Amino acid sequence: MVKLADEDIKTREVLDWKGLHVFHFIFSSCSQKLRIFLALKGVDYESHEIDLMTNENLKDYFLGINPRGLLPAIVHDGDVHIESNDILTYLESVYPEPRLIPEGAEDKVAALLKHEDDLHLDLRALSFRFVFNPPHDPKSPEDLEIYATTGSGTVNGQKDERVGVEIDFWETYADRGITDDVAQAAAEKFRKVFSVLDATLADQDYLLTDGLSVLDIAWFIYANRLTLAGYPIARLHPNLGAWYARMEEMPEIAREISLPPPVKEKFDATRAQHVADGVNLEAVAGL
Ligand SMILES: N[C@@H](CCC(=O)N[C@@H](CS)C(=O)NCC(=O)O)C(=O)O
Structure with a gap:
């Protein structure tokens, strides 16, 4: 911890x-x-x-x-x-x-949560490319210098490498944006993991047999963001799509993912524009 x-x-x-x-x-x-x-x-x-x-x-x-x-x-x-x-x-x-x-x-949950965390930069890449419009501003070299030099730079007293990973992400993003290659590789990782989750959900309501758990919450949030990015969850993974629809109705969840109407309109319009231009996630990643 x-x-x-x-x-x-x-x-x-x-x-x-x-x-x-x-x-x-x-x-x-x-x-x-x-x-x-x-x-x-x-x-x-x-x-x-x-x-x-x-x-x-x-x-x-x-x-x-x-x-x-x-x-x-x-x-x-x-x-x-x-x-x-x-x-x-x-x-x-x-x-x-x-x-x-x-x-x-506990151990199984920890391993599956680690898997989720390992995909975080892929989720960010797909969000930046397909959800946000105008695209998320890059961080300037000055911002990144602040990032590298402010704060203790340590976690548990040890020099921390994580900020370096973030800085690499932001430098690449400022340089190239999110390229088709990056988007395709990220989408492929999600297709794989969602297929596994879909198979799990073929004969149970939640990702663990004991009922709703942190795993459902964690993967729901990814599924929600990818839905906003135009990932066709229900088409590619019907069990996951049904699970998603059930989870989305829970008031505790609905409240936290609800978007202010102007933001929702903007996201919807962005997806529609991407489809019209043939540069939506499904087209770019060949889903
Ligand atoms: N592994 C971290 C990832 C946290 C993370 O990347 N959070 C994003 C927001 S979802 C963030 O703070 N991004 C910083 C930024 O956009 O500058 C965790 O699970 O807490």
Whole structure:
């Protein structure tokens, strides 16, 4: 679990905070995952919104809390936790009811959540190419210099390499955008994993036999973002499509993924334009 060490945290005021504080952003998929988890648990928290569109995550204040500059992050009774899946696992132990990581399935859940996390930059690539319009602004060399040099640069007291991965992503994005090759490779990874999930759902309602779990929440969020990108889930993976439709109706979920009407209209119009121009995800990735 990634609970930060004292020396990792430069924004010292948070060490005195009591209760649960959540740093998140409305359109951040990992933040949506955490908010749904908390809604299902019925846990209240103090909300701190960090605007990713204006790079608020690269301000001293936030990099002093999460040296990786990523959302979500939580402060719980003065401890800082980062990495969404580690946060969920930690919060499951603090708020055990209703259970979302079944007893005995901890290792399996951890492995499958890691698989999900490993695809995060692929999800980001498809979001940037097919969902956002105008495309997500690149981060400038100055922004990236701030990213590389602000905050402690450590996680658990060790020099952290994760910011370097982020900087590579943003440099490549500024240089080339999201190319067809990158989009195709990302879509192929999702096609593979969704086929496996689809087979699992052939004879059970949720991804684990014990009922709704963090795995459903995590993969639902990916499925939601990919739907916005124009990935044809129901056509390619009918069981997953039916599961998605059921999950989408749950009020705790619907609330956290609902888009402000102008944003929804924009996303819908972008998809329609991509189809008209023959540059939609299905066409580019040959799905
Ligand atoms: N492995 C991380 C990934 C977190 C991540 O990449 N979050 C995105 C939002 S979904 C972010 O903060 N992006 C920073 C940016 O866009 O500058 C986690 O699970 O928490």
